[in-house]
Amino acid sequence: MQIVDGVLNIDAKIDNEQITLLSKMILQQIEQVKEICVDTSNGVVSSALFSLLASVKKTAPHIHIALLEGDVAQIEGIGKMSIDIRG
Numbered sequence: 001m002q003i004v005d006g007v008l009n010i011d012a013k014i015d016n017e018q019i020t021l022l023s024k025m026i027l028q029q030i031e032q033v034k035e036i037c038v039d040t041s042n043g044v045v046s047s048a049l050f051s052l053l054a055s056v057k058k059t060a061p062h063i064h065i066a067l068l069e070g071d072v073a074q075i076e077g078i079g080k081m082s083i084d085i086r087g
Helices: 016-032 048-059
Strands: 007-011 035-039 073-075 079-081
Touching: 016 048, 035 048
Parallel strands: 007 035
Antiparallel strands: 073 079
16 A cells, blocks of 8 residues: 555455554555545455544544545445544
């Protein structure tokens, strides 16, 4: 996972170990991230990804995370989902 031109692309099939590494990378480079794109076309392996994304959005509200900002997200293998992180 790399940040290219401010965009971090994530495959939603990452496991918990990879999510831990991802969270450390985001913390170290959060000022470089403008957008996080999550590919959910192959489903989601761990719900910890949603917690990480919600935490990032609360910490850095300027980061665009389409998965969290739409009314409803369509996720393969799960269906429609909505996350309210307004807190």
